[in-house]
Amino acid sequence: MHNITDYLNDIKIFRVLDKYNVSDIISHEKKVSRYALQIFDSLYPYYKFEYEERTLLYYSALLHDIGYFINKDNHKQHTKYIILKEPLLDNIPDVLRKILALIASSHGKSIDTSIDFYPLKEKTIILKLISILRIADALDHKHILHISLENVKLSNNSLNIEIKGESSNLILKKLKKRSSLFSKIYNIPICTNCF
Structure with a gap:
């Protein structure tokens, strides 16, 4: 897999985000990208990840909304469309751009059907990244709940997530709905604690 940082950097990605920022969605995207990297980094010692996968997850999380x-309705399909058509992203090779769009647009209930065209090894990597993005996005459900991710750690054969905030119970419900792909792909459950 190509390294997306050969074609994209924070300056360029934030130009894209500024161009499409509505209702301050950029704040949510930044928070989700931080959460996604925290989850990825907690899994890194136990799974064979590459640096390229981390940066692909980061940029997908930044662009996901x-x-x-x-x-707002059908925003996932619109996300895919923008990523594939935005001129500021034209220097990204087509293969990598499609993967970026696939991950970003699959953060909801369904996975874009284009995943079926990838070989098993690449498909597995993509699904791992999508599952992390789904968890990260669920942690900032509603975008206004002032929840913080306090700790993420893989232990006792489960991913343990600690969150803090007044509306933690809403996040836990969303997290439970969004964790099935993660549990299936990694073959471990997610355990949550609130305080």
């Missing part, structure tokens, strides 16, 4: 610019 830019489709709100077109319409």
Whole structure:
């Protein structure tokens, strides 16, 4: 897999985010990208990840809701469209750009059907990244709940997530809905604690 940082950097990605920022969605995207990297980093010692996968997850998380610019409803499909058509992203090789769009647009209930065209090894990597993005996005559900991710740690054969905030119970419900792909792909459950 190509390294996306050969074609994309924070300056360029934030130009894209600024261009499509509505209702301050960029704050949510930044928070989700931080959460996604925290989860990824907690898994890193135990799974064979590459640096390229970490940066791909980071950029996918930053872009996952830019489709709100077109319409909140069906924003996942709009996210894919923007990533594939945005001129500021034209220097990214087509293969890598499609993977970026696939991961970013699959952060909800369904996975884009284009995943079926990838070989098993690549498909597995993509699914691992999507599952992390789904968990990270669920941790900032509603975008306004002022929840903080206090700790993420793999121990006792489960991913343990500690969150803090007044509306933690809402996040736990969303997290439970969004964790099935993660548990299936990694073959470990997610355990949560609130305080």
